[in-house]
Amino acid sequence: xxxxxxxxxxxxxxxxxxxxxxxxxxxxxxxxxxxxxxxxxxxxxxxxxxxxxxxxxxxxxxxxxxxxxxxxxxxxxxxxxxxxxxxxxxxxxxxxxxxxxxxxxxxxxxxxxxxxxxxxxxxxxxxxxxxxxxxxxxxx
Amino acid sequence: xxxxxxxxxxxxxxxxxxxxxxxxxxxxxxxxxxxxxxxxxxxxxxxxxxxxxxxxxxxxxxxxxxxxxxxxxxxxxxxxxxxxxxxxxxxxxxxxxxxxxxxxxxxxxxxxxxxxxxxxxxxxxxxxxxxxxxxxxxxxxxxxxxxxxx
Ligand code: HEM
Ligand code: HEM
Numbered sequence: 001x002x003x004x005x006x007x008x009x010x011x012x013x014x015x016x017x018x019x020x021x022x023x024x025x026x027x028x029x030x031x032x033x034x035x036x037x038x039x040x041x042x043x044x045x046x047x048x049x050x051x052x053x054x055x056x057x058x059x060x061x062x063x064x065x066x067x068x069x070x071x072x073x074x075x076x077x078x079x080x081x082x083x084x085x086x087x088x089x090x091x092x093x094x095x096x097x098x099x100x101x102x103x104x105x106x107x108x109x110x111x112x113x114x115x116x117x118x119x120x121x122x123x124x125x126x127x128x129x130x131x132x133x134x135x136x137x138x139x140x
Numbered sequence: 141x142x143x144x145x146x147x148x149x150x151x152x153x154x155x156x157x158x159x160x161x162x163x164x165x166x167x168x169x170x171x172x173x174x175x176x177x178x179x180x181x182x183x184x185x186x187x188x189x190x191x192x193x194x195x196x197x198x199x200x201x202x203x204x205x206x207x208x209x210x211x212x213x214x215x216x217x218x219x220x221x222x223x224x225x226x227x228x229x230x231x232x233x234x235x236x237x238x239x240x241x242x243x244x245x246x247x248x249x250x251x252x253x254x255x256x257x258x259x260x261x262x263x264x265x266x267x268x269x270x271x272x273x274x275x276x277x278x279x280x281x282x283x284x285x286x287x288x289x290x
Contacts, residue, residue, distance in 0.1 A: 037233075038233065058273065068194055069194055077194065
């Protein structure tokens with residue numbers, strides 16, 4: 001059913017067009033959640049085929065997984081982990097909004113907590129992973 | 141004065157009888173999400189962070205992990221939960237953007253087919269994986285293979 005926006009949602013900014021949702025944390029978290037979800041899904045489709053190669057031969061699998069170890073792919077893996085970390089943390093935020101009685105009230109601060117925790121996780125992860133992929137030689 | 145549509149208008153009007161599948165799907169997204177946080181973070185820590193990370197991953201590494209049924213169950217759970225979660229999420233997105241009936245149905249059939257095929261392939265792999273395939277060069281296999289007589 002259509003809702004009369006101007007009457008029900010008070011603008012929280014002086015600039016026209018801003019409402020409680022549009023252009024704010026609620027909308028951006030949704031956009032990012034959707035984009036990261038799709039990206040992870042397509043990765044997963046290919047990733048399962050990686051493991052299927054295990055059944056072909058050890059040589060074939062090592063060739064496939066070897067492509068994960070070059071620096072360019074290493075950057076891609078860092079981006080993938082960044083996407084997953086955001087999707088997972090924001091997913092917990094969505095679940096809290098739905099099931100915790102105060103969830104909706106704190107949705108905006110929870111978005112910023114998601115961002116801070118995400119930054120901390122990535123600061124921990126990225127140097128370790130990049131050092132692995134940019135260092136010479138392979139462990140095997 | 142602007143009028144806006146109610147968000148998340150269903151692709152089809154809700155049914156009044158029978159099982160409310162949309163509701164169970166909604167609940168599944170949340171329940172699987174909680175489990176996936178643990179499963180995927182664990183997966184990434186073991187395969188990317190510990191030891192030499194990705195540089196250590198090869199056939200021998202996987203054979204070592206899958207020698208323990210614990211990691212086979214872990215990966216199997218992750219496989220089913222993530223694919224169904226992702227597939228159902230993709231269905232929501234298709235319903236949001238693909239308003240043409242034929243395109244909408246085609247995309248959803250493709251998603252369903254991809255999910256079913258990959259669950260079958262992945263389950264087969266994780267169940268019947270052989271860490272010591274005969275004829276493979278020994279240096280590519282985990283150490284314990286040399287002590288098993290085939
Ligand atoms: C760059 C990051 C990743 C690397 C290097 C990686 C590596 C691997 C490896 C080596 C295996 C073989 C079994 C094992 O070690 O447990 C595997 C299996 C698996 N991975 Fe990942 N993984 C990554 C990210 C992910 C993500 C993000 C997901 C989930 C969305 C995922 C889901 C799975 C599943 C479901 C299996 C089991 C496949 C099967 O049953 O055939 N992986 N992965
Ligand atoms: C790491 C743990 C994860 C958590 C906590 C999580 C949580 C969630 C939640 C709560 C939703 C919202 C569902 C709704 O609006 O009804 C969602 C949507 C979605 N998730 Fe995940 N998820 C996780 C992992 C994944 C993975 C591995 C994939 C891909 C295979 C994925 C793909 C998606 C997609 C495509 C959507 C739909 C987005 C949309 O409707 O805008 N998620 N997730």
